[in-house]
Amino acid sequence: MRLERRSASDGIEYSATGFIERPAAARPAPFTKSVVADGDELVGTACVYGVPHYGKNRQREVFVPGCFARSLASQQAIRLLLDHDESKLIATRADSLRIESDDLRLTIRCKVAGTSAGAVMKAAVNEGGRMECSVGYNVVESYERLIESESVKFITDARLLEISLVRKGAVPGTSASIRYASDSSLLKAFQGLEDALDARSRAFRQLLDSL
Template sequence: MSDDEGEMHYLGGGFITMWDGKSRGRPQYAMDEMKRRPPAEPRPGLRITLGGYASVFNKVHLDHEGKQIEVFSPGCFARGLHDGRAIRFLVRHHEIKCLATTADSLELLADDVGLAFRCALSAGDPADEAIALARTNAAGMSVGYRVVQDEVRTIDGHKVRFLRDVSLDEITICPPGKGCVREAYCVVINDNSRTLRQMCESKTLADEWSSVAFRRALGSFADQLTGLATK
């Protein structure tokens, strides 16, 4: 006797397809139901949202060459945010590591603090590198731009370049360093119930800086203690 004899086999819809070792086929109502049923939607990949401030106004920083003291003035990014060009989100300023643009999932908004951003990413290369940086509190942010209008002032004997109008090309996640405003940062956003504007207006996003600064300082002290212990 066949192993199938005396057993009933069911398909997903709950109808019998085999009985006593003989195929019964699909009933007509099941065939009609399968025709009416829409194709299954592909399961989306894991989505991680990054956000923070790509730049902060009225904070001094060194340019990418480490030679010029610069300050981003409020309103300096207006041109790039309204001229219709797609602004890129890169990893370490590498063109081949483009995470997104403002034509898809990158959101940008200039408020009274600086240039806020939010971006939903699917896990995978190169997003994994950016997500790892954000999770280790080692993520600085920088911007790529062309200067349209600036003003150089001498303050306490130092020449400071105030950037009044820039053409924004990209924002990038990278370790803090030359070209980065120290107070700019990127973190993983766990609450996506509010829009980027709502997060800015409620200061929820700006308040993240206190936590980031604390964790960065804690990590720095830990590194110093480790260095002393190894001497």
Template sequence: MEIRSSGDLALAGPGRVRGYAAVFGAAAHLGGFDEIVLPGAFADSLASGQAIRALYHHQGDALLGSTKSGTLQLREDDHGLQFELALPDTTHGRDLAVLIQRGDVAGCSFGFTVPDGGDRWEQRSGTFLRELLRVDLREITLTSDPAYTDTTVALRSLDEQNFFAAIRDPIIIGRRWLETCR
């Protein structure tokens, strides 16, 4: 699973948080390549009715809500993947509300896989660009770990040795060489 970040968090009321888990067209600079999410990338996942979880720092044991229960609402708009989350009355939920209010946690991330044909690669001015056309969204997460400047927060696990070997071999680029997991 791949993980990307973006968005600003805001308390939408007592026990509610809203923001953008992804912003369309914003370039993420991920070491050896740039990446952008295109409008419509999440449409299939949202239409499928699959359960998508909201987590704290991508930790499965820090569940904050889910689309299945209705505590997480997701939709695409012109700006990106918007969400609203009803925080649980749990230690994670209460702590997170305080951290958001203080500004310690101000960003979001999302975890996904890319189905065949879901991305497009090209080289522009000596830099590889990956456009995410369609992704299978697995989770959104609220986090405080910024990793690159064009988005608020990022958490990523990428095997750089395999990445740099892949960019030397154009055949590998079109394959699932960027599958990552945490």
């Protein structure tokens, strides 16, 4: 996927479908393989609905609940990548990647298998700082609305191509972490994050309904 780099001063890289913010001089740290135990898995929030973010061309966008429904209902092999890089394929929906959606968010689960790909994924999150997610998509249907003198694009239908583990995602509230089979405390922390995101998303939808 082609990246269009802006000036070194603003440190923003745009992909064909969104953007990743990171210091311009930063480069991904080398991956270090780590021990992978049976039962460990990646869990994450890939996208949060109803949350404004800046997409390509710096336009405000909002993903509407259900916008990825057609992609999820199809047999399309949605990919899990690192940094929107097709050469860093971790898994697809045809194997260990599981994707679910409700009226608040898009979530992922992926078994951290005892393979080189599993070790890379685990190291990317734990050691490489890729603790957020970003979606790669093509807009199929959308509409625009003027909110506080700013045009906001509401995406109602989009083709979901891939989900990437990144250091900084475009949509606030995404996350990625390794859930260890032997550590239930991570599960409790993740559930607490979900509760906080629920409250935030509901508040924003109430604000939109009142406009």
